Amino acid sequence: MEPIKTPTFSVVVPVYNSERSLEELYQRISAVFAKMGHAFEIIFVNDYSSDRSYAVLRDIHKAHAENTIIVDLLRNYGQHNAVICGFNYCSGDYVVTIDDDLQNPPEEIPAIFKKLNEGYDVVFGIPEEKNHKAYKNLGSLMIRKLNRKIFSLKNKLRFSSFRIIKKEIVDEVKTMKTPFPYISGMLLTVTRSVGNHEVEHQSRRYGRSNYNLRKLIKLSFNLLINYSAIPLRAIGVFGFIISIISFIIGMVYIFRQLFIGEAPEGWTTLVVLISFYNALFLVFFSILGEYISRLLKESSKVSQFVVRAVHYQNRLSHSDTKNNPQN
Incomplete structure (x- = not known):
């Protein structure tokens, strides 16, 4: 049996009710890194999905245990907490975060990585045009204006959930123990060497978006309360x-x-x-x-997440770890 290579890239995918897109997502990510010639790992964090997402993830792990880690959370903690959880299992030099719905094409990763190598610590993949409903576009505009105000953004910098981050920045973010994390804001507290790269944004092919008006309002409220006065x-x-x-x-x-x-x-x-x-x-x-x-x-001592189980290299470990699985 060949020794497992230390991955260059760790990909964190928060998963919620996306059973139909997960296998294709794995295959496309795998193809991207095979073409790049880099070892990789994918950390799927199941955020208490109500469909068969967890079962599909277990099947993916059985077939590809050498480069997948499946983390199952005890309840639904939200996308940002799920990403923070995934950060704790990353071992690559670069960490990619990407949604589970295939609207952000994994094929854009090499271009974002090329932009990162221009001297940035973080690069966000920003869609040229989002294929969303009107209220979501309006909500995105509101979040963008709040970001500019709260974080004093002087340029045209924009945020998205599709990003590549250097591992040392991720390690700093993991030390922040707020129960209401906002990943982009947390990254800006660590570094201002942040860039954008325009990427394609595809229409959602499976199911419905998990972000609704209520969640957009909640995110805006958390931004205002936790990151500003x-x-x-x-x-x-x-x-x-x-x-x-x-x-x-x-x-x-x-x-x-x-x-x-x-x-x-x-x-x-x-x-x-x-x-x-x-x-x-x-x-x-x-x-x-x-x-x-x-x-x-x-x-604040409120847990960011609680892990129910972790599938890692053909081993299943049950855990009630809070905040950091390495504690």
Whole structure:
């Protein structure tokens, strides 16, 4: 039996309800690296699929145990947590992340890798034109604008789930133990040597997209709450504006009381005090919220994922490992 080569590339695939595309995805990835002449491994992370995805993955592993690792999660943790889980099993010098639906063609990997070799730590494969429904395109635009605001992007840099990352960057990302990971944002906290390469984006051939409007809104909310203080600052500004307005209204009613005598007795004082203190509380709460959010980010102990089982080189190991399977 020949010794197993250390892979040059590790491919992480988060899997959710994609039973019909998985075999083709493996074959196409395998063909790409055979043509490139590089050893590779594929880490499929089953994110608690409700179809036969896990059974299909086991069959793929039985046939190709030398270069596949199957990780089965205990419940659905979401795409980003599944990718973080996959990072923990990577041994290649370069890590590729790609979706399971074949909309990102694996045949684009060599071109993205060529771009990476121009001196980048991370390169995102950006579709020239996405074949999505209108609401998803609108959601993508909203996420893109949030990214530019939150991460202070000065150029035309865009994010996608199709990327190649140097292993040392992945190792740094693995140390970040937030229960609400956003892979692209985490990469930017490690390095700013990030580039884009335009790739083809194909129509989805099997099933329906797992991203719906609710998930896009949830992703936007997580971006705002976990990677920025924009909501807190907005509340603070709002409170400050209300304070000014309440002060102006109070002065108007005081003037009317003193010089015209039109305001009901006691009403002026009540309105001014309620308006002023409500606005003041908003300001106080925003400041407290800023401190609390930062403390929670530092002290969060919530698991990013829990592994049920791992299929690795014809061996099956059961595990309840939390956050990092190497702990």
